[in-house]
Amino acid sequence: MRDSNTDLRVIRTKESIREALVELIDEKGFEAITVKDITTRAKINRGTFYAHYQDKFDLMTKCEDEIMLEMSRIAKQNFPSIIAALETNSPTSTPFSIAVLIFVYLNENSGFMKAVLGPKGDLSFQTRLKDFMWKTMFGNEPNAILKENSLLVPGQYLASYVASAHIGVIQQWLDNGRKESPQEMARILSTITVNGPFFAAGLKK
Amino acid sequence: MRDSNTDLRVIRTKESIREALVELIDEKGFEAITVKDITTRAKINRGTFYAHYQDKFDLMTKCEDEIMLEMSRIAKQNFPSIIAALETNSPTSTPFSIAVLIFVYLNENSGFMKAVLGPKGDLSFQTRLKDFMWKTMFGNEPNAILKENSLLVPGQYLASYVASAHIGVIQQWLDNGRKESPQEMARILSTITVNGPFFAAGLKK
DNA sequence: TCGGATGTGTTGGTTACGGAACACTTTTTT
DNA sequence: AAAAAAGTGTTCCGTAACCAACACATCCGA
Numbered sequence: 001m002r003d004s005n006t007d008l009r010v011i012r013t014k015e016s017i018r019e020a021l022v023e024l025i026d027e028k029g030f031e032a033i034t035v036k037d038i039t040t041r042a043k044i045n046r047g048t049f050y051a052h053y054q055d056k057f058d059l060m061t062k063c064e065d066e067i068m069l070e071m072s073r074i075a076k077q078n079f080p081s082i083i084a085a086l087e088t089n090s091p092t093s094t095p096f097s098i099a100v101l102i103f104v105y106l107n108e109n110s111g112f113m114k115a116v117l118g119p120k121g122d123l124s125f126q127t128r129l130k131d132f133m134w135k136t137m138f139g140n141e142p143n144a145i146l147k148e149n150s151l152l153v154p155g156q157y158l159a160s161y162v163a164s165a166h167i168g169v170i171q172q173w174l175d176n177g178r179k180e181s182p183q184e185m186a187r188i189l190s191t192i193t194v195n196g197p198f199f200a201a202g203l204k205k
Numbered sequence: 206m207r208d209s210n211t212d213l214r215v216i217r218t219k220e221s222i223r224e225a226l227v228e229l230i231d232e233k234g235f236e237a238i239t240v241k242d243i244t245t246r247a248k249i250n251r252g253t254f255y256a257h258y259q260d261k262f263d264l265m266t267k268c269e270d271e272i273m274l275e276m277s278r279i280a281k282q283n284f285p286s287i288i289a290a291l292e293t294n295s296p297t298s299t300p301f302s303i304a305v306l307i308f309v310y311l312n313e314n315s316g317f318m319k320a321v322l323g324p325k326g327d328l329s330f331q332t333r334l335k336d337f338m339w340k341t342m343f344g345n346e347p348n349a350i351l352k353e354n355s356l357l358v359p360g361q362y363l364a365s366y367v368a369s370a371h372i373g374v375i376q377q378w379l380d381n382g383r384k385e386s387p388q389e390m391a392r393i394l395s396t397i398t399v400n401g402p403f404f405a406a407g408l409k410k
Numbered sequence: 411t412c413g414g415a416t417g418t419g420t421t422g423g424t425t426a427c428g429g430a431a432c433a434c435t436t437t438t439t440t
Numbered sequence: 441a442a443a444a445a446a447g448t449g450t451t452c453c454g455t456a457a458c459c460a461a462c463a464c465a466t467c468c469g470a
Contacts, residue, residue: 004455006429007427007428007456009426009427009428009455010456012217012221012249013456015248034418035418035419036416043213043220044213044217044457046417046418047419047420047421048457050418050419054419055418055419209425209426212425212426212458213457213458213459214425214456214458218427240447240448249427250427251428252427252428252451253428255448255449256426256427259449260448
């Protein structure tokens with residue numbers, strides 16, 4: 001058996017399906033979509049769909065998984081956690097540079113992300129994404145830095161706050177047509193995150 | 206042998222190839238494109254390309270043919286010639302309504318048309334398109350109306366003038382990002398054509 | 411409440427496409 | 441001018457995707 005993950009037919013088929021999914025979520029919302037809608041739009045046989053996915057929920061989950069896996073790969077490859085980056089203050093890999101990579105990735109997948117985070121999207125995805133960001137930023141275990149900073153606010157609330165805030169910024173950016181570059185967005189987001197919202201708004205010296 | 210023209214694989218493959226062609230013409234111009242470029246971009250095997258086309262010139266010609274065939278179908282289905290429409294003054298099918306259909310079609314194929322009419326496109330296509338418009342508008346033979354109107358300007362120059370002018374308007378529209386609707390463009394174009402440029406510009410009562 | 415229409419999964423036989431390799435020709439580099 | 445690299449056009453074999461058809465599940469208007 002040759003590697004079916006590099007077979008151009010498989011790659012193109014999956015791309016078509018995902019594109020169709022994004023378009024249809026935008027048009028009628030996830031709930032209203034049928035498998036037939038997807039295959040007609042994607043111009044593939046319905047049987048082919050079932051060769052890859054069990055049903056539309058399975059498709060949704062797998063698309064989400066891919067997105068998060070890829071984001072995770074980008075983040076981990078460049079630094080185990082943002083907190084760790086804060087510790088070392090390394091010039092080559094900072095929260096900023098990680099954020100750039102994430103935004104570049106989001107930018108390339110903006111169709112899917114917008115559809116899935118939008119009003120007609122899948123609510124459960126937001127939860128999963130927050131979870132993912134939590135782990136990416138702080139690792140699976142609350143680490144030392146997090147504990148030190150948790151005198152006023154318990155660590156998990158801090159993480160939730162930051163993760164939700166980030167998603168809010170991302171949603172705003174996607175809805176606004178992505179006028180800022182990934183670099184600019186990374187700067188904005190890391191400015192808020194590192195210095196705090198009031199500082200970033202210029203209300204605090 | 207099943208009908209290979211309705212096989213979804215064939216349809217998707219050809220679409221991918223054409224999309225890739227359009228992108229690459231935009232990026233580097235037709236001359237610089239290799240077959241390998243196209244197949245890589247389209248995510249198909251190079252062998253598959255040769256199953257459908259002899260080489261990149263054959264591809265180009267066949268894309269052009271399809272566009273013109275389709276435009277021709279639209280025009281002829283709705284009226285044998287614009288001149289004939291002018292004669293009858295029919296309310297259901299006028300030069301305007303034909304032009305709307307053409308612009309709707311151009312709008313849907315704007316990627317290809319823009320690439321092919323643009324500075325990096327295939328020069329021979331402009332000639333073919335003018336030729337096509339000539340025949341669409343005036344038929345294969347100079348007709349009575351055309352002769353009547355050719356006291357000051359010989360008919361073939363009039364036709365060339367109008368065809369070239371139309372292409373100019375189309376290019377301008379495509380380059381400008383198609384801000385006007387097909388309906389609006391049809392109104393503009395038929396206003397100029399029927400009443401003359403100076404009248405349309407408001408310089409002539 | 412029934413019947414036609416639409417969607418769901420699944421199957422078996424058929425075909426278009428992909429991968430890999432081939433001998434050549436053309437371009438680019440040195 | 442020779443060597444290396446990239447592109448061309450073609451082939452053989454395996455397989456992903458195709459079509460058609462199926463039994464069954466919903467749904468909706470007569």
